[in-house]
Amino acid sequence: MRTADATAVFEDSRRFLMDLAYRILGSRSDAEDAVQETFLKWRESDPATLANPRAWLTTLCTRHCIDQLRLGHRARVEYVGTWLPEPIHSETTESPEMLLELSSSLSTAFLLLLERLTPRERAAYLLYEIFDQDYADVARAIGVQEAACRKLVSRARMGLSEGKVRHQPPRERQEQLLEAFHAAIVSGATAGLTALLADEVELCADGGGKVPTLGHILQGKAEVLDFIFGSLRGYWSDYDWLPAELNGGRGVILAHGDEIAASVTFAYDEDGRVSDIYIVRNPEKLAGLGVPN
Known part of the structure; x- marks a missing residue:
């Protein structure tokens, strides 16, 4: 050959x-x-x-x-x-x-x-x-x-x-979540995002010890919402908000120009509510992601 x-x-x-x-x-x-x-x-x-x-x-x-x-x-x-x-x-x-x-x-x-x-x-x-x-x-x-x-x-x-069942809601539902999440970051609007989160929702972040991030997993709607409205809104309000197809679903990339600061993906329960929010901030894991056009 x-x-x-x-x-x-x-x-x-x-x-x-x-x-x-x-x-x-x-x-x-x-x-x-x-x-x-x-x-x-x-x-x-x-x-x-x-x-x-x-x-x-x-x-x-x-x-x-x-x-x-x-x-x-x-x-x-x-x-x-x-x-x-x-x-x-x-x-x-x-x-x-x-x-x-x-x-x-x-x-x-x-x-x-x-x-x-x-x-x-x-x-x-x-x-x-x-x-x-x-x-x-x-x-x-x-x-x-x-x-x-x-x-x-x-x-x-x-x-x-024995783990969580995989669910993939319709894209319309995923887009609704991104819009509600964005509104919460930009304007502090609470109702849309609150309605889309499961009561037992968890939020975790991966900084790899290279950038400041959460040291533990947040559990429950109240704790997660407090973090989003109390911390993320201040950190992320000036970032470019770039919806993207990430890991088989709709997610978002946060960037300053060509520099990526974070990526966010989600998991859903059988009712289409968000069961997990995953934030990656480790620069080594973001290096090859690229800013979507």
């Missing part, structure tokens, strides 16, 4: 590999590194000898991500403050059915749920449940027997079922 052809084969799989790596690792920058490492190994291989190049690439990328999760465990444990996944711009070009599944699996809430799983459970669940690969292919990708793979997926389902 000529070099140009081999590169084309890889490029056909690049988006899939990036989507998989990001969901396994919860980090856009780490996912890009994993995909680049896969590409370098691909260049060293002889694609003409591979019966199924896509399966080979999936296996290589998956195992690299599993290794990275294991190596990164200590860093997660020692992380300063609340750890949140690195925010990522998400596209909306798929069919409505595919969009709903892929979007929900990109959400901050779901990526946090995945943190409960072992690296192999996480990879097996994503490949089988989200990317619709059969057990035989998943087993080959993670390097276990098919029976063991089935057990990994089963354990992952059990682990995730």
Whole structure:
């Protein structure tokens, strides 16, 4: 296979590999590194000898991500403050059915749920449940027997079922929330946002120890609203408010010109009310986000 052809084969799989790596690792920058490492190994291989190049690439990328999760465990444990996944711009070009599944699996809430799983459970669940690969292919990708793979997926389902259920309300509801949140920051209007928050809503912020932020998770509508109206309004009222498609849903980027100060994403309960507000302020996690046009 000529070099140009081999590169084309890889490029056909690049988006899939990036989507998989990001969901396994919860980090856009780490996912890009994993995909680049896969590409370098691909260049060293002889694609003409591979019966199924896509399966080979999936296996290589998956195992690299599993290794990275294991190596990164200590860093997660020692992380300063609340750890949140690195925010990522998400596209909306798929069919409505595919969009709903892929979007929900990109959400901050779901990526946090995945943190409960072992690296192999996480990879097996994503490949089988989200990317619709059969057990035989998943087993080959993670390097276990098919029976063991089935057990990994089963354990992952059990682990995730104990967490918060994923809900993705209609976009109109998400836009309504952004408008109410913006009004609360700009003018101090309370009624719109208050009505959209669940009673047990939580708010957490990730500064990574690099910028000032909350040292604990806020719990309950009263505490969250006090923080929004008492603190965030003062901090954010002069920022550019930039709605964006983040992690499969409508979120917002706060910026001063080309400098991003924060990103905000949300989780919802079964009634379409906000159950969680996630704020990322860690500059390292915001560096690759970019200001939307």
